[in-house]
Amino acid sequence: MTPLKTVTAFFSVTDENGKAIPGLSVELHSSLKYGTTDGSGSVKFNAVEFGRHIIYINDPASGKKVSKKFSLTAGEELNVTGDVITAVAGETIWVELRFDGKNISLLSAGVILNTH
Numbered sequence: 001m002t003p004l005k006t007v008t009a010f011f012s013v014t015d016e017n018g019k020a021i022p023g024l025s026v027e028l029h030s031s032l033k034y035g036t037t038d039g040s041g042s043v044k045f046n047a048v049e050f051g052r053h054i055i056y057i058n059d060p061a062s063g064k065k066v067s068k069k070f071s072l073t074a075g076e077e078l079n080v081t082g083d084v085i086t087a088v089a090g091e092t093i094w095v096e097l098r099f100d101g102k103n104i105s106l107l108s109a110g111v112i113l114n115t116h
Contacts, residue, residue: 005089006048006090007048007088007089007091007092007093008093009044009072009092009093010042010094010112012041012094012097013037013043014097014107015098015099015100016100020037020040020042021099022039023036023037024041024058024060024099026043027056027065028045028048028055029054030048030052030054033048049072050074050089053070053072054068054069055067055068055070057099061101066101066102066104068097068103068106070084071084072087074086074088074089075088078093078110080107080109082106091111092112094112095108096108096109
């Protein structure tokens with residue numbers, strides 16, 4: 001049996017003051033996925049494969065798409081270092097993104113233990 005090579009990822013989008021931003025259109029490019037942030041500023045993507053990705057957020061104020069390249073790699077524990085998220089295959093994770101309308105930054109990540 002082949003081990004899982006994906007994670008379920010919740011991206012939590014906050015502004016420069018750490019406040020959640022609901023209603024943003026978010027795209028994840030690798031195998032294309034679309035979503036909209038909910039009332040808590042989060043969007044969920046299932047079966048996110050390990051590898052290189054680009055996340056896009058459509059800024060409603062400017063009408064422009066802002067992008068951030070990052071890599072998702074397999075490892076023993078979850079962490080964020082620069083533009084690399086290391087995660088354990090098969091886990092459900094959350095990643096906090098800071099969005100100021102011009103840039104997206106990866107801030108932190110955590111494991112969601114029980115999603116049922």
